Amino acid sequence: MYRYDQYDQAMVDTRVAEFRDQVERRLSGKLAEEHFRPLRLMNGLYLQLHAYMLRVAVPYGTLSGAQMHVLADIADKYDRGYGHFTTRQNIQYNWIKLEETPDLLADLAAVEMHAIQTSGNCIRNISSDQYAGAAADELIDPRPYAELLRQWSSFHPEFCTLPRKFKICVIASDTDRAAMKLHDIGIRIIRNDAGEIGAAFYVGGGMGRTPMIAPCIREFVPLDQLVTYSEACLRVYNRYGRRDNKYKARIKILVHELGAAEYTRQVEEEFAHLKTQGIEPPIAELERIKTYFADPAFDADASDAIDRSDALFARWVDRNTHPHKQKGYAIATISLKPVGGIPGDASAHQMHVMADLARDYSFDECRVTHAQNIVLAHVRKADLYALWQKLVAADLATANLDTIGDIIACPGLDYCSLANARSIPVAQKISRRFAESGKEDAIGELKLKISGCINACGHHHAGHIGILGVDRKGTENYQLLLGGCEGDDTSLGKITGPGFDEDGIVDAVEKATDVYLAQRQEGERFLDTYRRIGVDIFKEAIYG
Amino acid sequence: MVESQYRFRDDEPVGDPAVTVDSFAEQSNASAVRIEPGDDARELLPYLEQLRLVEVNFPAFTDGRGYSAARVLREAGYTGELRAVGEVLVDQIAALRRCGFDSFAPDKPLDPADVDSAFARWPDVYQATTDGRVPIWSKRHG
Numbered sequence A: 001m002y003r004y005d006q007y008d009q010a011m012v013d014t015r016v017a018e019f020r021d022q023v024e025r026r027l028s029g030k031l032a033e034e035h036f037r038p039l040r041l042m043n044g045l046y047l048q049l050h051a052y053m054l055r056v057a058v059p060y061g062t063l064s065g066a067q068m069h070v071l072a073d074i075a076d077k078y079d080r081g082y083g084h085f086t087t088r089q090n091i092q093y094n095w096i097k098l099e100e101t102p103d104l105l106a107d108l109a110a111v112e113m114h115a116i117q118t119s120g121n122c123i124r125n126i127s128s129d130q131y132a133g134a135a136a137d138e139l140i141d142p143r144p145y146a147e148l149l150r151q152w153s154s155f156h157p158e159f160c161t162l163p164r165k166f167k168i169c170v171i172a173s174d175t176d177r178a179a180m181k182l183h184d185i186g187i188r189i190i191r192n193d194a195g196e197i198g199a200a201f202y203v204g205g206g207m208g209r210t211p212m213i214a215p216c217i218r219e220f221v222p223l224d225q226l227v228t229y230s231e232a233c234l235r236v237y238n239r240y241g242r243r244d245n246k247y248k249a250r251i252k253i254l255v256h257e258l259g260a261a262e263y264t265r266q267v268e269e270e271f272a273h274l275k276t277q278g279i280e281p282p283i284a285e286l287e288r289i290k291t292y293f294a295d296p297a298f299d300a301d302a303s304d305a306i307d308r309s310d311a312l313f314a315r316w317v318d319r320n321t322h323p324h325k326q327k328g329y330a331i332a333t334i335s336l337k338p339v340g341g342i343p344g345d346a347s348a349h350q351m352h353v354m355a356d357l358a359r360d361y362s363f364d365e366c367r368v369t370h371a372q373n374i375v376l377a378h379v380r381k382a383d384l385y386a387l388w389q390k391l392v393a394a395d396l397a398t399a400n401l402d403t404i405g406d407i408i409a410c411p412g413l414d415y416c417s418l419a420n421a422r423s424i425p426v427a428q429k430i431s432r433r434f435a436e437s438g439k440e441d442a443i444g445e446l447k448l449k450i451s452g453c454i455n456a457c458g459h460h461h462a463g464h465i466g467i468l469g470v471d472r473k474g475t476e477n478y479q480l481l482l483g484g485c486e487g488d489d490t491s492l493g494k495i496t497g498p499g500f501d502e503d504g505i506v507d508a509v510e511k512a513t514d515v516y517l518a519q520r521q522e523g524e525r526f527l528d529t530y531r532r533i534g535v536d537i538f539k540e541a542i543y544g
Numbered sequence B: 001m002v003e004s005q006y007r008f009r010d011d012e013p014v015g016d017p018a019v020t021v022d023s024f025a026e027q028s029n030a031s032a033v034r035i036e037p038g039d040d041a042r043e044l045l046p047y048l049e050q051l052r053l054v055e056v057n058f059p060a061f062t063d064g065r066g067y068s069a070a071r072v073l074r075e076a077g078y079t080g081e082l083r084a085v086g087e088v089l090v091d092q093i094a095a096l097r098r099c100g101f102d103s104f105a106p107d108k109p110l111d112p113a114d115v116d117s118a119f120a121r122w123p124d125v126y127q128a129t130t131d132g133r134v135p136i137w138s139k140r141h142g
């Protein structure tokens, strides 16, 4: 994985010093809260319902074991012994004191980490495929391109007060595991007919109150123009994105209002100009970054055999591992969705365990997924059983990846000051009900996502089943959506009808899954059945 | 006209008040113009030779359009004074300078000690702009 050189380290250390100075000026009253607010947000610090929340960046989701250990230490030292992994592949802490954040950031900087641009109206942490460098269907590891853009976007002087937040995602596989088209810029690294590697740019996707799927605005940007093209996309947005209405300020609205063709024309014009400005790092810089992402030293003789005599282990292997590009290896996902637990939460102890397992079984590297789980990307199949036993001991072996128990949920009204309704208790009830009845296994793949308000941090639009918390005359109410999908056949879920209370929504989810179980044909997932038979049969069962 | 608290130029400041972009278009001999956030800086490109002062107004420090306006002008070869006016704060001043501003006229005067440390803070930069600083990628590759 990428390692800082003296320049990267100096940038992060400087930011710690700068933030320390800003916090001091804030605490002494020299800096007003209204002027401090965007500064702390650009450093991932939110004021929530009960305390400050700090979001730490995990660039493209990749962490070393040592970094994971420090995340655990921070949970103990500055929080209440927990961390919460997020849908943006980051981690956040919910009980932070403002005066302690500079020290916390210094602890992070010591292991090449930071909280830079994890919030605020700027270019956010860049997300990627959690199976990068390991997936069997991958063209090339997308992370070097993400790292190149991470450096370009860090402290970009022109783009630190954009109309709104800006999220970039980079993938390089046929399968989209990162919801690429639901980002402000989604980049797919591809090979063109001439055999050259380049990038397709999808611009103007997003969730929130007006979900949109990003159109492709350019099929092929050469690798030595990635930064320049990105800068052109951002400049047009910074100049013309709406600033009169916060809810219309994302780039998706600009692209939608101008039309993709006109936005593209303006970007191309800016791009033609910027190409004359010498802002692109040389290709040697990309090559330098790439050397950090070379394959680890795989054991060429590793065997593909797995002893499946332990049925519980075999079930975990079937659910939680994926094919690896290297013979004898597998990608293993650690579910942070224990039955009845809080999706994405891990205790400091569990983080230490995962850090050790990453070191012992996966070349000292792990990844955070946008589904709020942890991936060990390079595990020898022969080691899977030993790994699984250690996961069992740490309560980390839940075999429910991509099932209805693997729920994505935002923090909701338990923590978030913008929430209309709680997300976590709904997730816990659903997870318990389907695990206990055994239906979770019977149903198989079903992606369920819950947001506590229309901001959609829980990606409810992209769930096969989505749940949206709304406020109905002062009480928490939940709407049900069906048919969303974040992958290559990206689609947005549709609201089925009137909302429900907390128990009512759990019942409604069960009724929807019962329709699926009754109607499904051979090999169909919930989503496939829904797409084939349409929403009416579901509505009848739910409301009839 | 507004007084700059900081000015990183040796030439004489322009005495004339800056006119709006609209009246500038009618009054073709003006040498000073003020850009508001909604104005298109590119409308000034045909007149760069005659311009000696461009003020870019920041009615609110959170509106970042002026950063792009500044770079657009500098990238087109404008060498006159580029002055940030309005809600110009110490925590944005270094980024403004990177975008090409060489003169700062904040609504509320800034603490000189804070400004000095803001300008001195960043030893290096990741991006190339027209401010002449050598980006990190260039230092890495000589």
Ligand code: SF4
Residues within 6 Å of the ligand: A410, A411, A412, A413, A416, A417, A418, A419, A420, A451, A452, A453, A454, A455, A456, A457, A458
């Ligand atoms: S979706 Fe709403 S409630 Fe949930 S975290 Fe985002 S803003 Fe908060």
